[in-house]
Amino acid sequence: MDYVYGPGKNHLFVPGPVNIPEPSGTGAWESALTNTLSPGDRTVSFLIGQFSLLWIDQQQRLNFNVDVVESEWGQGANLDILAEKLAADHSHTIKAICIVHNETATGVTNNLATVRKLLDHYRHPALLLVDGVSSICALDFRMDEWGVDVALTGSQKALSLPTGLGIVCASPKALEASKSAKSVRVFFDxxxxxxxxxxxxxxxxxxxxxxxxxxxAALDLIFEEGLDNVIARHTRMGKATRLAVEAWGLKNCTQKEEWYSDTVTAVLVPPYIDSAEIVKRAWKRYNMSLGLGLNKVAGKVFRIGHLGNLNELQLLGCLAGVEMILKDVGYPVKLGSGVAAACAYLQNNIPMIPSRI
Amino acid sequence: MDYVYGPGKNHLFVPGPVNIPEPSGTGAWESALTNTLSPGDRTVSFLIGQFSLLWIDQQQRLNFNVDVVESEWGQGANLDILAEKLAADHSHTIKAICIVHNETATGVTNNLATVRKLLDHYRHPALLLVDGVSSICALDFRMDEWGVDVALTGSQKALSLPTGLGIVCASPKALEASKSAKSVRVFFDxxxxxxxxxxxxxxxxxxxxxxxxxxxAALDLIFEEGLDNVIARHTRMGKATRLAVEAWGLKNCTQKEEWYSDTVTAVLVPPYIDSAEIVKRAWKRYNMSLGLGLNKVAGKVFRIGHLGNLNELQLLGCLAGVEMILKDVGYPVKLGSGVAAACAYLQNNIPMIPSRI
Amino acid sequence: MDYVYGPGKNHLFVPGPVNIPEPSGTGAWESALTNTLSPGDRTVSFLIGQFSLLWIDQQQRLNFNVDVVESEWGQGANLDILAEKLAADHSHTIKAICIVHNETATGVTNNLATVRKLLDHYRHPALLLVDGVSSICALDFRMDEWGVDVALTGSQKALSLPTGLGIVCASPKALEASKSAKSVRVFFDxxxxxxxxxxxxxxxxxxxxxxxxxxxAALDLIFEEGLDNVIARHTRMGKATRLAVEAWGLKNCTQKEEWYSDTVTAVLVPPYIDSAEIVKRAWKRYNMSLGLGLNKVAGKVFRIGHLGNLNELQLLGCLAGVEMILKDVGYPVKLGSGVAAACAYLQNNIPMIPSRI
Amino acid sequence: MDYVYGPGKNHLFVPGPVNIPEPSGTGAWESALTNTLSPGDRTVSFLIGQFSLLWIDQQQRLNFNVDVVESEWGQGANLDILAEKLAADHSHTIKAICIVHNETATGVTNNLATVRKLLDHYRHPALLLVDGVSSICALDFRMDEWGVDVALTGSQKALSLPTGLGIVCASPKALEASKSAKSVRVFFDxxxxxxxxxxxxxxxxxxxxxxxxxxxAALDLIFEEGLDNVIARHTRMGKATRLAVEAWGLKNCTQKEEWYSDTVTAVLVPPYIDSAEIVKRAWKRYNMSLGLGLNKVAGKVFRIGHLGNLNELQLLGCLAGVEMILKDVGYPVKLGSGVAAACAYLQNNIPMIPSRI
Structure with a gap:
């Protein structure tokens, strides 16, 4: 590629290349799996929400032998069961652990450090394949320290780019595995x-x-802000959102603090309210896009995404909007209560913008 | 999607969807094949240049039984052999004919109407899968009239969009075939x-x-110009380019007029010249991108692409540049000769711009 | 201009025109004045804030005889004095009334309908020159009904365009006046x-x-939303802002309801706070741009602009931010109070988005 | 201004500034004149084409005492007469020399170095005001060496920006003059x-x-290419264009080589052809914009602009187009002749692109 300037227009008279691969998300999953595994291989996969469900569905359709570890939606991956399975797997039939770092459907963040500890503890050689779609560049993610073998993400999440790019990062061990993996693959090879x-x-x-x-350009912006600052900003916004939810008297779909996600919050609504109505009103009246509850939590939760190129005042505008919508649909919210709770926290925690001090 | 304007910014607080498929080119090939065929199925495929070669390679890696019909590079698909194969295939072992409409490596356009005539003549039920990457929206292409079962193209060619979009169009017969096709597929399903x-x-x-x-937007531009006018424009530019090549005393890689491509011209250079040197000089000195000769014709041809959002004066600037480059590399071209030949034709054939009459 | 599509690039080989006039704001003022008046002409001008002050300064520098009617900053134009002057001006020495429709420095909207009534009542032929920079396309403005002779605005305000365009609209009477106006002018002629x-x-x-x-494009967006809806939206945002200010226990710089501006609110701060500190913190910590107090109200007010392509949730994010800043600088605000007051009003008054019902 | 990145959107709640001055071209002329001169001051101005004519018209309307030195259109400024006037002006009644560096209507470049020499020779204190609109950043221009007191240009010429910006550069002597200049000015002050x-x-x-x-950004591009290289590129394109004109058997409107412009070439057509017809055909049939002949040379010349972000192959496409148009309108041009002449020169003179060597 030529980054250097030549005057006037470039005269483009190539016939054009024919093909363009844009594996992304679903494609990145397929890339991770088919390049490292062979049909019939056993994988351990955690079903904790809609996106982990879809990945498991893909694994099954690609003819892997998927050992599904299911949790109630709102809980994280059940790592006790993983420990048991690893302990029992003396012959190393488990070829890969497939885990979604942050389950976007329920706002649950899994503990990857613990997964690594378990693999190390049992000296188990299984590959660790991680969906980092809604975590990488927003949450703390440590490819090397946690011994992740394949990490994947997409352009349209924390990178704040348009859709279209899948990013797949493989460890030396994963590359080695790809030499003997027998899954049929061409586009993703x-x-x-x-x-x-x-x-x-x-x-x-x-x-x-x-x-x-x-x-x-996206990476330049992240480096300019500082990756640590980016992560700290997401931490602030996750915390502020949860404080607002609490002030409204509503529950977080995520059942324990250890699983709280700093990129998305799924809010449970009382049984007499249809959460889809909240999302619809947000769109139709307030020009705001919230996330629907999916599958098992359809109608029961609405989701507030707070990741990417976003700052605190934007989030506060969102929270104020949610308060009005809650009132619209008959929930007895005290207007300003969530915003006040978020502000009380943020006012003490937002740092000065370094370039403007 | 919401095309209608709402004041202010939309408040985007969705967690973001996780996955984005952008099958395109190579991906579109795989989509066409895996959705309509099962492993072991017999395909007849024509090898006439680098891009048909790559598609055949993909078919083989996807475990189809590929019956390759090879032509000398510079010739079109050998349809006489297709006729023989169809005539002999009483048990209909041939499941699909795979053909590249316009082979970008050699500037050869295949005759799809004849392919359809042969299939009809022998009452053969094989699917007709067509790579229209460098033809659709530039050359005459008739999905229905020619009974094409799967047609595919990409965003980055005659549509003049950025790369990233593969477009796959299936006939009812192809959709029916997809119900029983056993190739493993998820992302492309x-x-x-x-x-x-x-x-x-x-x-x-x-x-x-x-x-x-x-x-x-791209389709709006095409409809505004009129698809017939778009095709006529490509016809003019193909013809003008060939007249220039002739005036330079050089040969077209395409061996017969019936195969001439109106979207790309591969120009043969004399044995004492390395065509790669021409492409390199175009880039390094004249800020012009020409196409390299690929594989069997590497060093022997350079390619002038003349498709997409391009007009005659842009092409003439390119031709003038090629003349200088030919001189640079020691070919005894008469400066202005190719431009003059092209102009003599164009001057009598460029229509008035309708909106400006 | 050619709006219709021609394929490929236009070949631009004009030498380029030499000159481009972009009278805008200050330039539009000068255009209005020099085309309708002669040196020494008497104008009546209302000094009610920084922008009316600057216009008066321009009138004086252009050698008009400016009869300044001053009000306390925070009040509107004193139309009682105008009435007196018109009543006394039997010989019609007043050639023009120069009035700013919305004084951006203090958030004061003047009553143009009354100005017209007075001119009609006294059958006075003075021209009515109106600065509509922060009003036109956001507040109700009636060129014909109010008999405005020259109305002017800029691209960078309610039109939400980049800076660079001044728009000057003249009545037939103003055009007639331009034939005898003796002010020297070339660029603005x-x-x-x-x-x-x-x-x-x-x-x-x-x-x-x-x-x-x-x-x-900007006008298309306004017409798509509907000019009446645009004005109603600004009315809502003005009202919501004032409710928040009241809930904070602060005073509006604008002294009477009849002058309240729906495009900008100037907020008075207690004497122990420097309003510039608020603006500085907004910028340095919350990435928010507020308006400084200017000249006589420097340090005493900060300004919230709420005009242009802006919606309610954006405004609520701003108000939440202001609350945090007020707390930062030591003002005992109850967090959430302003947002709650604004929400209580907005929740009952934001209409559904017509295209999404 | 804040060039440094802050995450999320900036919250813009300023009332917006009111006014934007974009003096450009005509405005820049007025800025140069009114800030340095007083009504009645004597200027010496050279009338050599439409743009110098317009500037002179402005000077007269601004009430300066303009001493017009007229040349036949196609000739440069008559510096012999300037010498006489300076020699005779013992009392220094001449306050400013106003000269267009490159007259865009006729493709004439004036010799500013000689103007400076004459002023120095006669020890004359007149200001030197230069319109550099179609020269600065394309032709050799030396503000300090030539003792230019005010130099002006616009964004839409060699800077290749959109229209809207006038750039005025004043010497210390000009700034000093502005302190006593009595011309009325506000917007341009x-x-x-x-x-x-x-x-x-x-x-x-x-x-x-x-x-x-x-x-x-425009300056960055110029510095990346190197200002000397930019000027050399314009020199090549001017020369190439003139060689084509000669090959066509047509005459340059510019009468002597010393005045040849490297940014625009005005081509004289035979009396039996209306040059406006050439411009019209270029637009209507070839999607090419050429310059009309203006005023005294209307119908007699058409103009090829070759300045700004433009390279050699683009110019050759233009020249090929002009050949077809000349044939269209009945001029017996030999197709390819002008392109060949230009190519013969360019092929030996275009340097390698440094970043691609």
Whole structure:
């Protein structure tokens, strides 16, 4: 690629390359699985919400032998059962642990450090495949320290880019596994990427250049703010949202503090309210997009996403809007109560903007 | 999607959907094949250049039984051999004909109408799968009249959009075939799309909304110009380019007029010149991007793409540049000769711009 | 201009026009004055804040005989004195009434209908020149009904465009006056515009085409929302802001309800607080831009602008931010109080978005 | 201004500044004149084409005593007469020399170095006011070496920005003159700018921030290419254009080589052709914008602009188009002749692009 300026327009008379791969999200899942595993391989997967459910569905359709560990929606991955399974698996039939770092449907963050500890404790060689779609670049994520073998995310989440880019990061161990993995794959085959990478032309098919430039810019913004500051900002916004929910007298779908997500909060509504009505009103009257409750929690929760290129005052406008909507649908909220609770916390915790001090 | 204006910013507090499929080019090939065929199925595929070669490679890696019909590079698909194969295939072992409408590596356009005639003549039920990547919206393409079962293209060619979108169009017969096709597929599975289409939410994963808006705009531009006018414009530019090549005393890689492509021209250089040197000089000195010769024709041809949002004066600037480069590399071209030949034709054939008459 | 699509790039080989006039704001003032008046002409001008002050300064520097009617800052134009002056001016020495519709420094909206009534009552032929910079397209403004002779605004206010465009609208009476006005003017001379308008080429110098396209788009958005709805939205936001100010226990700089502005609210702070500190903190800590107090009210007021492409939840985020800042600087605000007051009003008054019902 | 990134959206709740001055071209002329001269002051101005004519018209309307030195259109400023006037002006009645560096209507570049030499030779204190609209950043221009007192240009020429910005550069001597200049001015008054510059807030009214960012980017591009390379590129394109004109058998409107402009070429057509017809056809059939002949040379010349962000192949496409148009209108041009002449020169003179070597 040519980043350096030449005067006038470039005269583009190439016939154009034919193909462009944009594996992303679902595609990134498939890329992670088919490059490291063979049909029939046993995976341990945690079902804790709609997105982990969809990934499990994919694993089954790709003919893996999926050992599903289910939790009540609102709870995190059941790592006690993982411990048991690892302890019992002397012959190492488990080839991979598949886990969603942050389950977007319920606002649950799983503890990856513990997963690693268990694998180490039982000296188990299973690969650790992590969906970091709604966590990476927003929550603390440590590929090396936690021994993650494949981490994946998409452009449209914490990176705040348009949709279209899936990012898959593989450990040396995962790359080694790809040499013997027998799953059929062409579009997602890492070998094609590695081959062209070595050739110095980098891409087996035309990449989405505009998104690559976008990724460069997105990372520059993150580095300019400082990744630690980005994570701290998400921590503040998660905390502020939970304080507002509490002030409204509502419950968090996430059942324990250890699983609270700082990128999304799923709010439980009383039985006499349909949470879909809240989302609909937000859209139709207040020009606000909230997340629906999905599948098992449909009608029961609405979700407030608070990730990406977002700041505190934007969140407070959202919380004020939610208060009006709650009143609209008949919930006896005290107007201003959630905003006040969030403000009381934020007012003491928002740092000065370094470049403006 | 909401096209209608609401004042102020939309308050986006969704957790964001997780996944985005952007099958495109290579992905679109895989989508067409895995949704309509089962492992072991026999396909007849024509090898006439680098892109048909890559598609054949994919078919083999996906475990189809590929019956390769090879032509010399510079020739079109050998339809006589297709006729023989169809005539001999009484038991209908051929499940699909896979053909690239316009082979971008050699500037060869295949005759799809004849393919359909042969299938009809032999009453053969094989599916007709067409790569229209460098033809659709630039060359005459008739899905219904030619009985094409799957047609595919990408956003980054005649539609003149950024890369990232693969467009796959299936006939009712192809949809029917997808019900029994046993190839493993998840990311590319049409069923997921059809399911959400019926639900009215349209997408199984988050689509690349910016490219869908772009597609809407690109189609508006094409309809505003008129699809017939778009095709006529490509016809003019193909013809003008070939007249220039002839005036330079060089040969077209495409061996017969019936196969001439109006979207790309591959120009043969004399043996004492390395065509890669031409492409390199174009880039390094004239800020012009030409296409390299690929694989069997590497070093032997350079390619002039003339498709998409392009007009005659842009092409003439390119041709003038090629003349200088030919001189740079030692070919005894008469400066102005190709431009003059192209101009003599264009001057009598460019129509007035309707909106400006 | 050519709005219709031609394929490829336009080949721009004009030498380029030399000059581009972008009279705007200050320039629009000068345009209004120099085209309708002669040096020494008597104008009646109302000094009620910083922007009316600047306009008066311009009138004096342009050598008009300015009869200044001053009010305390926070009050509207003193129309009783205008009545007296008109009553006494039997010989019609007053050539123009210069009035700012909405004084942005103090959040005061003047009553133009009354100005017109007085002029009619006294059958006075003075021109009515109106600065509508922070009112037109946000507040109710009636050029014809109120007999405004010159109305002016800029692109960067309620039109929500980038800066750069001044818009000046003249009545037939103003155009007639321009024929005998003796003020020296070239760049701003209406005659040059009228001459080219009649020729059908419209502009005496190259206009800022990008802003003209932007203006077309901005007006489309306003018409799509409906001008009445736009005005109603500003009314809601003005009212909501004032309710919040009241709930905070603070005073509006504007002394009477009849002058309340729905596009900007100037908030008085207690004497022990420097309002500039509030604006500084908003910027440095909360990434929010508030307006400073200017000149006579420097340090005493901060200003909340609520005009243009803005909606209620954005405003509530701002109000929540102001509450935190007030607390930061030592004012004993009850967090959530202003937001609650605003929400209580808004929750009953925000209409459904028509396109989403 | 704040160039540093803060996460999320800035919360813009300022009332908005009221005024934006964008003096440009005509406005920049007025700025240069009214800030340095008083009504009745004698200026020496050279009338050599439409744009110098318009400036002279402005000078007269602003009540200066304009001593017009007229040349035949196609010739440069008559500096012999300037010498005579300076020699005779013992009492220094001449307050300013007003000269257009590059007259865009005729493609004539005046020799500013000689103007300076004459002023120095006669030890004459007149100010040197230069319109550099179609020269600065494209032709060699030396503010200090040539002792230019006011230089002006616009954003929409060699800077390749959108219209809207006038740039006026004043020498210390010009600033000194502004202290005693008695021309009435408000919008253009340098004092307001200097006052706010000293205050550190820089602008008396809201500037067009988007164009200031654009200017920063435009200058970065120029510095990246290197100003010398930019000028050399314009020299090549001017020369190439003139060689084509000669090959077509047509005459340059510019009568002597010393006045040839490297930013615009005015081409004389034979008497039996209306040059406006050429411009019209270029637009209606070839989607190309050429410049009309203006005023005295209307119908007699068409103009090819070759300045700004433009390269050689774009120019060659233009020249090929002109050849077709000349044939369209009945001029017996040999197709390819002009392109060939330009190519023969360019092929030996275009340097490698440094970043791509």
């Amino acid at each position: 890492w070998n094609d990427y590695l081959k062209f990478y070595k050739l110095g032309t980098f891409w087996p098919y035309t990449p989405s250049i505009q998104l690559l430039y976008g990724l460069r | 049409w069923n997921d799309y059809l399911k959400f289409y019926k639900l009215g939410t349209f997408w199984p994963y988050t689509p690349s909304i910016q490219l869908l808006y772009g597609l809407r | 209406w005659n040059d515009y009228l001459k080219f308008y009649k020729l059908g080429t419209f502009w005496p110098y190259t206009p800022s085409i990008q802003l003209l396209y932007g203006l077309r | 340098w004092n307001d700018y200097l006052k706010f510059y000293k205050l550190g807030t820089f602008w008396p009214y809201t500037p067009s921030i988007q164009l200031l960012y654009g200017l920063r």
